[in-house]
Amino acid sequence: MNTSSTSFSERLANLARPVFGSAAMRWLAYLGLCAAYLQGGFNKLTDFNGALGEMTHFGLQPAALFAVLVIVLELGASAMILTGKLRWLGALALAAFTLMATFLALRYWELPAGPERFGAANSFYEHLGLIGGFLLVAWLDLQKNHKHHRA
Numbered sequence: 001m002n003t004s005s006t007s008f009s010e011r012l013a014n015l016a017r018p019v020f021g022s023a024a025m026r027w028l029a030y031l032g033l034c035a036a037y038l039q040g041g042f043n044k045l046t047d048f049n050g051a052l053g054e055m056t057h058f059g060l061q062p063a064a065l066f067a068v069l070v071i072v073l074e075l076g077a078s079a080m081i082l083t084g085k086l087r088w089l090g091a092l093a094l095a096a097f098t099l100m101a102t103f104l105a106l107r108y109w110e111l112p113a114g115p116e117r118f119g120a121a122n123s124f125y126e127h128l129g130l131i132g133g134f135l136l137v138a139w140l141d142l143q144k145n146h147k148h149h150r151a
Contacts, residue, residue, distance in 0.1 A: 027082070033133050034078035037094060041074030058104055073097055081137060088141040095134035102127040 019025060044051035044067060051071065055063035073093060080090025106127065108120035 030081050030137070033130070033137065034081055034094075036130075037074040037078045041071050041078070044071045045075070070097075084141075088138040088145070091134040091137040091141065095131045095138070098127055098131050098134070102131075 044054070048067065051067040052063045055061075055066040055070075060066040074097075077090035077093040077097075080086050081094070102124055106120050106124040108117050108124050111117035111120055
């Protein structure tokens with residue numbers, strides 16, 4: 001029975017591998033993981049007053065300095081991930097940024113019960129999922145680079 005399930009599993013993986021195991025699919029996955037940061041960085045860049053308002057809203061002063069740093073981080077770390085240049089470092093930077101931003105902006109436990117708390121809690125845990133994705137990207141990149149340098 002184990003042999004037939006393994007055989008089925010292998011056949012299924014062999015069907016999926018050409019598409020989902022391709023370099024193009026891996027790059028699309030990186031793009032999807034970075035999408036919110038690319039959008040956020042470009043929006044802040046094109047609406048700097050809005051970026052200043054966001055920094056002020058969260059108590060980050062001086063707002064202009066924080067806005068510039070966030071723009072550089074969101075766009076720069078995303079570019080590192082998408083180009084593969086120090087991908088692990090870009091992924092760790094976005095993981096750390098997301099963790100800090102999540103605890104700054106999504107403190108659902110401080111909200112009264114209701115739809116706002118429910119939405120903030122969902123977003124909080126979704127952001128933890130993003131952090132996990134970035135940690136996985138960093139881990140995979142470091143494993144690949146370690147094997148490449150040992151050979």
